[in-house]
Amino acid sequence: MNKLVKTQDVTYEYVRRDDDGNVENIVTAVDDVSISIEDGQMVAIIGHNGSGKSTLAKHLNALLTPTEGTVWVDGIDTSDESRVWDIRQKAGMVLQNPDNQIVGQVVEEDVGFGCENLGIKTEEIWERVVDALKSVDMYEYRGSSPNKLSGGQKQRVSIAGIIAMKPKCIILDEPTAMLDPKGRKEVIDAITRLNKEENVTIILITHNMEEIIGVDRIFVMDKGKLVMEGTPREVFSEVDKLTELGLTVPEATLIGKKLYDSGLPISLPVLTKEELVSEIGRARLSKFR
Amino acid sequence: MLRDITLGQYYNTKSVIHDLDPRTKILGTMVYMVSLFAFNSFWTYLIAFAALCTVIVLSKVPVRFMLRGMKAIFLFLTITVLYNLFLTQGDTIFSFWIFNVTIQGLKQAILMFFRLTFLVVGTSILTLTTTPSNLTDGLESLMHPLKWIRIPVAEIAMMMSIALRFIPVLTEETDKIMRAQKARGADFDNKNLFKRIKSYVPILVPLFISAFRRANDLATAMEARAYRGGDGRTKMKPLKYKAGDWIAYTSMLLYGITALAITVLINFQTFMLKA
Structure with missing residues (x-):
């Protein structure tokens, strides 16, 4: 199996400047992290608030580029600005708040948004949109307004919008944090199915430990550093250490x-x-x- | 296709007018508006009225929805009519106190009344039969030539459609903030106007902050979905003219020619009479 996503000694610093442009302080959000994710895996990145997991996630589709170190997505270096759009097509991203990432006024229009950006022909967009909506079980809602959907349904629409772009991997940044238990289950079921049936690599960033029991690999982050890595069985055997890091099991x-x-x-x-x-x-x- | 858009005044039904391309409808409305100003004889107004009635019947929208727009301009309409009726110079019919009602004034007042009514009803047909997103698409396509003078038409259209998408979200948010502030003892029903305006500050501040946060999130989400401006984008729902649109354009042309012919004829007649 080849490595779909790989980071090598990645460090990212947020630099805060005062009014004169002098550096006030530097926060190292991601500190010397090296991970690699294989094609077709479903992995989770966990850590408490401010552990740098979201910042790391933003590196995986070139929304951020590392201060030091390198990130490769499907063999492409993310700091290569000419390939940014290739990377964004290969690695899709779903964010936390379902309301703030839906662009279209009708469900199907939103799912087609990414395809329109990629310059795909009209007929093919429709094929992709129909397939994507079916794969997250939202086909019957294709004509409704996003404002009338529940949180879980909105997140599934967002996922469909990414799937329609035919990515190799989907990064989900706390997709269930704002959902009720029913919505959580819908979203997790949908991404698990995508991983198993369509062989899409899933990178799930989350707080909720129940969601990641079934994943292939877990990365645990704390204060910007990668502190643990392994299968769920390996990671959860160290209950004391996880509790120390402010995480539940x-x-x-x-x-x-x-x-x-x-x-x-x-x-x-x-x-x-x-x-x-x-x-x-x-x-x-x-x-x- | 089912589109439950609660926004604007779109009246959801199926009709030949609803099925028309938004560009056809926008251009048609413009032709109609121009005709009302350009031709103002009795006969052309009769034709304008007939055209309006035909479109209303074809659109299947109840007339009371059309007349809703009249409420907004009622005061304006009354003042305009009275102004023209009493203050036009000419051959007096009768007079009282300081006012003279003249034949010219009466004619002008009637003309104004019908012109404004037709304008309001005519334009409301456009918004009643076209969804906001369709209207945006139509405007984008019609404004396309402006790209040559470097106006970012596609981006403006995207902004409009995002604004439409977020209106209900922000309305809900306003409601939530209002309830939260009420729960902390905010008073929105104060009789003193000044105090009431002041009480809206604690709503607007959090609303703005949250709107900016949403905008930031949305920008990230759009970038993550490879949005890079209007260039190179394809359309999922491209606008396409159908048979109905050509019929509509032909009718528009016929309407324009008839109105023009009548005007020319009347002017010719008066010219001959004078000569």
């Missing part, structure tokens, strides 16, 4: 860990409710034997 993992600490011999980490139930059952059996 999935409920089942936490309960499993507490049971283990109080003497129940279950194998850690536990990721899902079902796993927890079967582990407890097994542990009790072995105790009585």
Whole structure:
């Protein structure tokens, strides 16, 4: 498998200047981060507020270019200004607030917006829009006004707008943060399906740990640095470290860990409710034997 | 296609007028407006009235919607009519106190009344039968030649359509802020006008801040979706003339020619009579 997205020693500094243009202070939002994401993977970047995860995400489709280091998207260096539009086509981005990223006055028009920007022919735009809307299960809403949709539906429209551009990877910057539980499930189901069925690489930035149990790889960020990296099983086995970083763990993992600490011999980490139930059952059996 | 746009005064129904290309409708409205000013004899106004009635019937929009616009100009209309009726010099019919009502004045007043009424009803047909986004597309296409003098037509049209998209969002936001401020004891119903205006400051400030934040987010989202201005963009819904549009253009032409012919004929007649 080839590396679709790769960052090498990326550092990004926000420079604040006073009225005379003198540097007041420098905030290092991303500090020497090297990650690589393989084609077709679904990965998550987690970290508490201000950990630099959103800033890092903006590097992955050339909205920001690194102060130091290099980012490659599908082999293209993002600091190459002549290729910026290629990169944005290959790596689509969905933002947090569903209201602020819908441009069109009708759902289908919004989904077609990115294609129009790429200069695709009218007939093909329509084909792509129909396919994209179907893939997120929003086809029947194609003629309605975005203002009448729920938050989850709006986010799915935003995702469809990206899919219509036929990207290799989609970066989602806290797409569920402003949604209710039902909306969250809709969005997560939609992106999981895209990853499994259409083989689109997904980079999910989130706070919500329950959403990332099923991903291939997790990157944990703190104060701009990459502090942990691994499969969900590897990352969630270090409950204490995550808590120290100000992050929670999935409920089942936490309960499993507490049971283990109080003497129940279950194998850690536990990721899902079902796993927890079967582990407890097994542990009790072995105790009585 | 179902389009539930609550904005503007668009009246959602299916009709031949609704199906027309927005460019046809905009040009038609302009032709009609010009004709009302250029030709002002009894016969041309009769034709203008007949044309208006035909379009109203074809548009399937209830007449009361058309007359809604009249409410806004009622005061203006009354003043104009009275002004013309009482203050035009000419052959007096009757007079009272300081006013003279003349034949010329009466004619002028009637003409003004019908001219303004036709203008308002005629233009409201355009907005009643065209969705805001269609109207924007039409304007963009008609203003296209202005690109030669470096007016960013496509970008202006994009701005208009984004503004239309965000009006309901910002309205909702205003409502929310208003409720939040009320919950903290803000008083929006004060009888004192000055105090009432002042009480709107705590609404406008957060509204502006949030509007800027939204604009910033939207700009990021648009850039992320490869928006780089109007150049090189294709259209998902390009405007296309259909058979109906050619019929409409022909009718417009016929209307213009008839009105012109009548005017010429009348002028010729008066000229001959004088000679």
